Amino acid sequence: MGHLSNFLLPLVLALAPGSNARACQPSARTFEAENAILTGTRVESTLSGYTGSGYVAGFDEGSDKITFNIPSSITKLHDLSIRYAGIYGEKRTTIVLNGGDNTEVFFPATETFSTVSAGQLLLKEGNNTVDIVNNWGWYLIDSITIKPSEPRAPHNINPSLNNPNAGVEATTLYKYLVSIYGKKILSGQQDLSWANWINTQIGKTPALVAVDLMDYSPSRVERGTVGNSVEDAITHHNNGGIISVLWHWNAPTGLYDTEERRWWSGFYTDATDFDIAATLANPSGANYTLIIRDIDAIAVQLKRLQSAGVPVLWRPLHEAEGGWFWWGAKGPEAAKQLWDLLYDRLTEYHGLNNLIWVWNSIEPEWYPGDSTVDILSADVYAQGNGPISVQYNQLVELGGDKKLIAAAEVGAAPLPDLLQAYEAHWLWFAVWGDTFINNAQWNSLEVLREVYDHDYVLTLDEIQGWRNTV
Known part of the structure; x- marks a missing residue:
């Protein structure tokens, strides 16, 4: 299975038939950006519509980021969403999980705060870090929300090609x-x-x-x-x-x-x-x-x-x-x-x-x-x-x-x-x-x-x- 095998074994067990892992999982959890660890960024409150006590700005240098500490009771896949404001035009950010896997997320342009789906995170048992790193920069981050992912439904793929004359x-x-x-x-x-x-x-x-x-x-x-x-x-x-x-x-x-x-x-x-x-x-x-x-x-x-x-x-x-x-x-x-x-x-x-x-x-x-x-x-x-x-x-x-x-x-x-x-x-x-x-x-x-x-x-x-x- 490769070098991730020991890490993924708890996930396999959690998803096994008869497992009560789902019942043990909490529902959606929201983490405010102003409470995260800030690196080259700053808390502001000028733009209205934020939650908590403010939002984070200052994503203008390559190393600028915020870091969330997220505990998890088991190894489990979670959906991630980000509340942001793209008031300077469409942007992209990089999500880094536990200092390793990274994902690029697109932020459409907005006039105020909005929420975008940011994919999934495989949280390990114990503490996890989730970084939002500059990438294209010049956006505002209000909060992130995670919730346990539902199993993927069976695919319903088209059985044939569109061209009726396909060879x-x-x-x-x-x-x-x-x-x-x-x-x-x-x-x-x-x-x-x-x-x-x-x-x-x-x-x-x-x-x-x-x-x-x-x-x-x-x-x-x-x-x-x-x-x-x-x-x-x-x-x-x-x-x-x-x-x-x-x-x-x-x-x-x-x-x-x-x-x-x-x-x-x-x-x-x-x-x-x-x-x-x-x-x-x-x-x-x-x-x-x-x-x-x-x-x-x-x-x-x-x-x-x-x-x-x-x-x-x-x-x-x-x-x-x-x-x-x-x-x-x-x-x-x-x-x-x-x-x-x-x-x-x-x-x-x-x-x-x-x-x-x-x-x-x-x-x-x-x-x-x-x-x-x-x-x-x-x-x-x-x-x-x-x-x-x-x-x-x-x-x-x-x-x-x-x-x-x-x-x-x-x-x-x-x-x-x-x-x-x-x-x-x-x-x-x-x-x-x-x-x-x-x-x-x-x-x-x-x-x-x-x-x-x-x-x-x-x-x-x-x-x-x-x-x-x-």
Whole structure:
């Protein structure tokens, strides 16, 4: 079970049939921020609407935080909520449990105090510390509330793909993914070269490899790029692996190509003046023609995968809600319209029936809808190898627990013991490449061995029968 086994044993016993642990647990408990230990922060009372005797402000330096001491009679999973004020705009904070596991929590902008769900905490028996650490900063914290978590209800996953013409490869893969969901997690890695690096380091190969169609973007090809990720995908597929594909879509035109933002960074919002909202509003315009040109160029590569019998976990327009990529720069409506165009062009026009469509944002206003999304996912870069349960629970809510959910990009591989304890049933994780998978601050070799040796984690050698799923 790994190095957390002794810690998690009390949790297993507490959840065993016949246990009276639930009856022993207290109900919701609230802890006022002004009574916490303050580090670089201060108590204020200027903004009305707070509870207790004040609230905590001063989150402006990286080390600024407040620390709550929380006793627990048993080892038990708890829901956490935070009462805050985001009067300086939307922000993010970092929650650190007992000096180890950390979770990033999003604070929407508010005019006064409001409450946000902040995921779950696996409190150990005895005293626990919960830190709220600066992160984006400039917010106000009034209090936190914890209450024992209810067991997760059974999932109700859609049994089939949205595309009625989906090919046998895609439908077989989807059936396999449904069969393991909540029972196992697929190990994954961005780029075949780094998957091979993992094998060299620890003797195990990820079940899933993610590749990027970036260098097939026409505005890169015309400047000399030559993609090789399709070949990498076919290689991993031929070895019995599963393939995920994203596309850092270089803007079709309008690249600044300055010293600060060269042409090869043209997928970033600040590297191009390409306006997707204006483009989609003018289907007869030249820029719309270029959008279609780009989609058709990528269709050529996806057809190569289809011809090779490769089902694809297809994740375009990733991280749209962040706004740092041009496809999300003009807000949710333009991004959803572009998603629909992609879906129609690739599925209906090009007849690509090997695609399993993976949406990659959490906020409800960005969601293009159940009818064109097969799997929900999030990209989460938080150190500590935690279960990233906040984002998982948000995606469960977004999809009504009818969609499979994946950690499509992570900086730190999640520890399997924590995934099980938190009931964060991610379908797969894929660690990003250079500076993350090979960085001990994010993923030590000890942690990678623990992850890859765990019986909850599927590696390449353990999924060889997936094509026989019926």
